Amino acid sequence: MKWTETLIPTLREAPSDAEILSHKLLLRAGLIRKLAGGVYTFLPLGLRVLRKVEQIIREEMDRAGAIEVLMPALQPREIWEQTGRAETAKGVLFKVRDGADREWFLSPTAEEVITTLAAHEISSYRQLPRNFYQISTKFRDEIRPRFGLMRAKEFIMKDAYSFDVSDAAAMASYQKMYAAYHRIFDRCGLQNFPVEADSGVIGGSHSHEFMVPADTGENEVVFCEACGYAANREKATSGVPGTAAREPGGAPEQFATPGVVTIEALSREPYGVAAHRQIKTLVYLVEDSPVLVLIRGDDQLNETKFSARTGGLTFRPATPEECVEILGARPGSLGAVRRVPAEVRVLADERLRGANDMTTGANEDGFHLRHVAMDRDVRVSDWFDLRTVAAGEPCVKCGQPLNIRRAIEVGHVFKLGTKYSEKLGASYLDESGARRPCVMGCYGIGVTRTLQAIIEQGNDKDGIIWPLSVAPYQVCLTPLQVAAGHPVMELAETLYRELTARGVEVLLDDRDERPGVKFKDADLVGFPIRVAIGEKSLARGQVEIKPRRGALLAVDCAAAVSGIMAQLQPPG
Numbered sequence: 375m376k377w378t379e380t381l382i383p384t385l386r387e388a389p390s391d392a393e394i395l396s397h398k399l400l401l402r403a404g405l406i407r408k409l410a411g412g413v414y415t416f417l418p419l420g421l422r423v424l425r426k427v428e429q430i431i432r433e434e435m436d437r438a439g440a441i442e443v444l445m446p447a448l449q450p451r452e453i454w455e456q457t458g459r460a461e462t463a464k465g466v467l468f469k470v471r472d473g474a475d476r477e478w479f480l481s482p483t484a485e486e487v488i489t490t491l492a493a494h495e496i497s498s499y500r501q502l503p504r505n506f507y508q509i510s511t512k513f514r515d516e517i518r519p520r521f522g523l524m525r526a527k528e529f530i531m532k533d534a535y536s537f538d539v540s541d542a543a544a545m546a547s548y549q550k551m552y553a554a555y556h557r558i559f560d561r562c563g564l565q566n567f568p569v570e571a572d573s574g575v576i577g578g579s580h581s582h583e584f585m586v587p588a589d590t591g592e593n594e595v596v597f598c599e600a601c602g603y604a605a606n607r608e609k610a611t612s613g614v615p616g617t618a619a620r621e622p623g624g625a626p627e628q629f630a631t632p633g634v635v636t637i638e639a640l641s642r643e644p645y646g647v648a649a650h651r652q653i654k655t656l657v658y659l660v661e662d663s664p665v666l667v668l669i670r671g672d673d674q675l676n677e678t679k680f681s682a683r684t685g686g687l688t689f690r691p692a693t694p695e696e697c698v699e700i701l702g703a704r705p706g707s708l709g710a711v712r713r714v715p716a717e718v719r720v721l722a723d724e725r726l727r728g729a730n731d732m733t734t735g736a737n738e739d740g741f742h743l744r745h746v747a748m749d750r751d752v753r754v755s756d757w758f759d760l761r762t763v764a765a766g767e768p769c770v771k772c773g774q775p776l777n778i779r780r781a782i783e784v785g786h787v788f789k790l791g792t793k794y795s796e797k798l799g800a801s802y803l804d805e806s807g808a809r810r811p812c813v814m815g816c817y818g819i820g821v822t823r824t825l826q827a828i829i830e831q832g833n834d835k836d837g838i839i840w841p842l843s844v845a846p847y848q849v850c851l852t853p854l855q856v857a858a859g860h861p862v863m864e865l866a867e868t869l870y871r872e873l874t875a876r877g878v879e880v881l882l883d884d885r886d887e888r889p890g891v892k893f894k895d896a897d898l899v900g901f902p903i904r905v906a907i908g909e910k911s912l913a914r915g916q917v918e919i920k921p922r923r924g925a926l927l928a929v930d931c932a933a934a935v936s937g938i939m940a941q942l943q944p945p946g
């Protein structure tokens with residue numbers, strides 16, 4: 375391909391609304407253009423990279439025995455009602471109406487569609503296992519689309535769905551996908567690692583996210599260098615010690631704390647109650663039911679864990695007025711010892727189990743209670759792990775200190791169980807003729823997000839550094855004279871033909887531009903190899919080969935093709 379015959383609109387400066395480096399580079403290198411917030415056009419070079427990432431995914435999915443299909447983006451509302459997700463996922467669904475006023479959803483995912491297909495097409499254990507996948511455009515009504523392709527309203531996702539006869543068989547399907555994901559991200563040149571994850575609104579019993587470490591990532595990963603434990607911070611637990619028991623100290627005793635409404639204020643003199651001897655009481659409304667959450671004063675509630683323990687229903691913190699209505703006091707004086715209506719559910723964090731001689735709000739503005747014993751004085755409905763893990767806490771598996779780092783989630787594997795197959799009637803007859811629901815798994819890869827993650831990991835001050843496997847072109851030929859018939863241009867054209875004949879993907883920069891402009895653009899786009907052909911080097915009988923990551927090599931013209939080919943060999 376010749377530069378002047380395609381469209382590569384490079385920019386010196388990124389538009390001001392591009393926040394993170396990879397987003398800026400996508401725009402500056404002329405890979406994408408924004409149509410509206412969270413909606414992008416792929417330009418020729420961006421599309422070439424996208425197709426390569428897709429092809430790697432396709433090859434590894436096929437190798438793992440998955441079957442490619444293509445499902446519609448338009449999905450009838452009815453199938454979403456059958457699974458209950460018309461309601462639970464409504465926040466992210468794009469809805470459209472046709473001329474007959476029938477409602478449709480633009481596919482954010484396809485559990486409903488594939489399970490409906492399986493309900494019709496799978497009837498016997500002989501047809502199982504089956505794993506169907508597609509690579510297609512998905513839609514999410516992101517309120518705040520940002521970071522380019524990282525969080526967009528329209529994006530490309532690979533989604534796969536496995537159907538098995540049993541839990542054990544489903545686990546084997548899960549493991550196959552887990553291994554395939556490692557290969558996919560490795561081939562994309564991404565440093566990646568799986569972490570234990572929360573199953574979220576999709577539901578299911580077992581899940582891992584594939585993470586790419588990056589300072590700009592929206593996920594926080596808790597990990598242990600010593601034993602390899604790694605989990606999304608929304609899910610992570612630690613081996614943090616419980617609360618030391620003390621002398622019970624008699625019955626709860628009320629004392630005045632005028633104006634004290636924070637853990638910190640109560641820890642100062644004249645009160646001097648250490649944060650870890652305080653019980654923090656939070657009031658949430660889950661749908662419309664009040665729920666109290668008790669957590670140690672020095673801990674933070676993890677709302678994802680809370681959500682998982684309250685059925686994934688809509689929730690929000692109660693307003694101060696609602697706290698008064700429910701408990702008789704405003705935030706800062708709340709507790710769970712007195713005046714808690716019997717119908718209010720009380721969830722307590724495990725770290726408070728057995729804690730005594732604690733201090734908490736008295737449910738009377740300006741008063742607290744001391745000598746509170748959880749076992750004796752508080753009606754706890756359920757004990758759960760609800761706290762957020764902090765860096766430095768001991769690993770739950772080996773006791774070594776945990777670290778936290780930011781990462782981009784590029785893939786997710788879930789074991790779904792029979793949640794969808796039961797609701798949509800995807801069942802099979804087993805060997806004895808009994809009807810059983812298929813056991814499912816689902817597996818996603820954010821294809822466009824993966825593309826951007828590759829840039830987030832591979833760049834320097836000059837631009838993008840593509841791995842060979844996904845580079846838009848492997849070689850950029852840069853003749854410094856482009857007039858037809860000029861010996862420099864003639865040599866460039868000869869190299870172009872010879873390399874292309876060997877299957878190398880070559881872009882010929884035939885623009886009549888200064889060398890500096892051409893070199894800057896080639897580095898910005900990030901071609902793995904740039905070959906400069908100029909009058910001076912040609913006079914010496916040489917061309918200059920410059921790997922994007924590596925030192926410049928002067929090579930005799932006669933050896934140029936083999937010199938370039940040598941650079942294209944994967945290391946090792």
Ligand SMILES: [Zn+2]
Pocket residue numbers: 598599600601602603769770771772773774
């Ligand atoms: Zn560990």
